[in-house]
Amino acid sequence: MDIQLYLKTKRQLVDRTLGQLLPSADEYPSIIYEAVRYSVFAGGKRLRPILCLAAAEALSGDSVKLLPVAAALELIHTYSLIHDDLPAMDDDDFRRGKPTCHKQFGEGIAILAGDALLTLAFEVISNYGLEEGKKDPALGLAVMEVIWEVASAAGLRGMIGGQVLDLQAETVSVSGEELKYIHEHKTGALFRASIRTGAILSGARSEELAALTAYSENFGLVFQITDDILDVTGDPAIMGKPVGSDQKNRKATYPAMYGLAKSRDLARQAVEKACASLSKLPGDTKPLEGIIRYLLERES
């Protein structure tokens, strides 16, 4: 399959949905609506929503119907980027070639824009749950499970735990164990929840959910390794940000810990494991296979 075309088509669907879900920038007080739209539409591959949709397809589910929930996952991702970029965190001035939210709108508004996107995600998913639950109580309960799943992934034992350790890693050197913790929590947890969301809303049986969870955990690993590799070998013009920042910040990375060649091996092994776990799913698993293989070749 043409994975580039698949990703582009889904990205457009997700972007259209995000445009519908986000309040208009004409609302009052306008600066926060501008800030929210600025960050959500600053680019981005929409990987989390697309993984949610692709997981549904792997179970022969109706992925189009899930678009609002899929888009809500991107709202959570964008919130985390805005807060991670703040001066008190990673202190980044640019993201995807554009000034970060706090550089553009000030720190107070950036904190609130992140808060707003996190909150909006739960508003969007619960709104979906109300609509679906009125028609089918079982589906309403599945949406409730998704809210729990997403909140746990975003919370203390998920993304926030990872970011705390990452913050501490800026001043003290971290072990391989701690590096693994950071990645599994900071980025892995939301990939996992995104895929599980698509599965849960498509009525996954427990062994199907387990297979997709295994895929998602390998996906997170491959994403992080290739992300670290790109920070060493990537083209700043394509990536929209300077490379080498991990080394400059003495950040714990796979290439720093294992070298480039071994890091690439680890990524390839995880891709094969992920694809193997898809073998017994009833629907179209080519998108999930294509997306994880694409990570190995990505340039940004």
Add this chain to the structure above:
Amino acid sequence: MDIQLYLKTKRQLVDRTLGQLLPSADEYPSIIYEAVRYSVFAGGKRLRPILCLAAAEALSGDSVKLLPVAAALELIHTYSLIHDDLPAMDDDDFRRGKPTCHKQFGEGIAILAGDALLTLAFEVISNYGLEEGKKDPALGLAVMEVIWEVASAAGLRGMIGGQVLDLQAETVSVSGEELKYIHEHKTGALFRASIRTGAILSGARSEELAALTAYSENFGLVFQITDDILDVTGDPAIMGKPVGSDQKNRKATYPAMYGLAKSRDLARQAVEKACASLSKLPGDTKPLEGIIRYLLERES
């Protein structure tokens, strides 16, 4: 009724529930768990959870059962305090006589502690919804409605919108209309959602929900007016913070706009309106009456 005793009893129940809901400070990475517990247990009247419980009682509902959801409202309140105190927002060093979260743990951890509490609130409510929804799908749907209600109240058209305008009000003077907007959104929205949460989970009929909503809106008004008055007339030793800060910061307040006497009149009128709206509810409305009258006499 002895409203002081009522408030104390409920506060203890809420505190115990919060203690059970918050992860132990032994978890890893411990600093964020410490920060979260530090802020949640820094004192506080637990008004929002108590209003939720009292609304349930006004409809003859089982308020004890609602404790986890009521406590989640306090998590959202605490998140908003932590973020509001940040240097990029109100830049407050003390709250309730203790150093604010960012003074104690650093700015990065304080931002994450706020994020964590906001997220945990939705985790707690959805967990409750899963448990209840498995027994009774209709109750599951009511919990979904509560998630939507709370997310909307906390979001762009609620608390965040109010905080944005409050942030702007520090540099430009605001009109009476804008002052009203700030209060209705920054503090009013969560009081409203707290009361509606208790009502929705007690199976309120639409006219009962309307009556309690009317109460809640007057409650928010009385709370804000008396809060502003305390900043002029309060005893710093009892309040645990310096008074006169609104005037120093040239903040828009009721006493500044209308004078003390007229502000007190406005508060008394709103109390009577609130109590009148409770007249047709089937349960025990004395707690709700007592709480709003208590606002007129409070010293902190």
